[in-house]
Amino acid sequence: GRYPRVSRTNIQRLIKQGAITVNGRPTKASYEMCGGDIIEMVLPAPEPMEIVPEDIPISVVYEDEYLIGVNKQAGIVCHPANRHQTGTLANALAFYASRLSRCTHPFRPGIVHRLDKNTTGLMMVAKTDEAHWRLSLQFERRTIQKTYLAVVEGNPALDGDTIDAPIGVHPVVREKFAVMVRENKIDIGKPAVTHYEVLERFRGYALLKLMPKTGRTHQLRVHLSHIGHPIVGDTMYRGRPVSEHSLTGQGSYEILFDHHALHAWRLAFRHPITNKPMEVEAPFHPPLKKLMHILREHLHV
Template sequence: MSEQKQVLEEDSSKRIDKWLSDHLEDVSRAQVQQWIREHHVSVNSKHVKSNYKIQAGDIVEWSIPEVKPATIEKENIPLSIIYEDEDLLVVNKPVGMVVHPSAGHYSGTLVNALLYHCNDLSGINGVERPGIVHRIDKDTSGLLMVAKNDKAHQHLAEQLQDKEVERTYEAIAHGVIPHDHGTIDAPIGRDPKERQRMAVTQEGKEAVTHFTVEKRFADFTHLTCKLETGRTHQIRVHMRYIEHPLAGDPKYGPRKTLPLPGQALHAKTLTFTHPANGEKLHFTVQPPEHFQDCLRQLEEAY
């Protein structure tokens, strides 16, 4: 299946490899260059080199084969483990780490690191996503629960489905949000105009995000978001929908933003019931240093 997109005036004269890697989430520039060499990318129906400068009106088309590795390699990658027992782990995922292998990301993922760390992970999601009950985006940091066996995985997945898992995120959004509290109840599905993105659509699945304003600055708002559902890119899409996109978001936000390595979004708290003993578990981790530096700079400027 191929995708295509017309180049906008504001993107004119950009290198094709840079433009496409910025456009495709979780895909590196090196991977795009490989696709270009293998003729999976064309401009105006013609194959080009990685240094081709795109022009306004160009039609860029790409078709990436889903080549899947036979096995996922164990990799000795440092992990920030917040909690671990025989049934599960809770990890603090850093910005820039993909959760599980996919096209263009066969190594360096959280799953590669988990396989090195422990021998037993649940197999419900198959060989490419062992132990992964839920995920967060590559450039979102914070807490994830990981199942070590199928029984724990099923129990945790049921809690998510039944909306019994509590997840809160810290975020920085563009603009000044006037309401101290709010709920965004808007269904999310694939963007019909751009299949690489999600959007609020009538045909989408139920999506509910609650937010609380923590601090207002001149042009930004620091807020806490609580997920009631867990759709792909939910907070990012909902904040764009109410015209307060997240700072640093390359897919849903404006180009002029804060100096961040990705969207200003951090999975700060996670609360769920232990699948074996029924104990209520609650975890909190502070945002990474670049997120906190950004808040300090906004405070000083304000």
């Protein structure tokens, strides 16, 4: 018989896995069938269409009837993908909340916007479909004010500035992005604009407030590296990990954290149901709190 929902690629993979046999024996894709051959195929179980709830601790900084504000930890992806079917924020939310929006994708309940795996901080989650699409519309129209905090290497010359530099896929490393400017001509890239302010200065480091006006992938990380102030710990974009000893010359050599020091701090928006202006903030997690304590105690200017 025919199996219209099984692609040729999947059939070839099943043959390689030995899940398809001819006359009780493994076969090859190139085998030419003969009359009387008995073909048996063991189809894998279909992938679940529902998110699997998992008891993963999450930090909730805001909650009402329609929204949840989560302070995301580093090292956790937002929703299941090819390499991450479990252990995601979506799995944790499915366990935590009795109701989440379903208007985008069965594997992304409540997820209105995302943060990189190793970026910490505030994410707003929708409990109802109406709250979801109304909040999504604010993100799409860029009426939501997003504010990040980052600890960077070096001290910017200005107390504040705007980085206006287009971003595109890195020409060599597929997982990276880069500012796409060659000989003062814009190459293949999308417009990207970031405003920044210096909040605190330290010897060799600075705490910045970042306000992206566009939402390109890795935008803040790429822009800060581009101006010569990569984010602490962002090894992909020339940032270096730090330890207590590397910062102060004493104490532990163990690195403080294995992610970049970028934190989604605050979102200012209108409540998707009541239309009231809102500001929700998420504090630093312990690793970044420890970094700030060391900088303020030992390296303050």
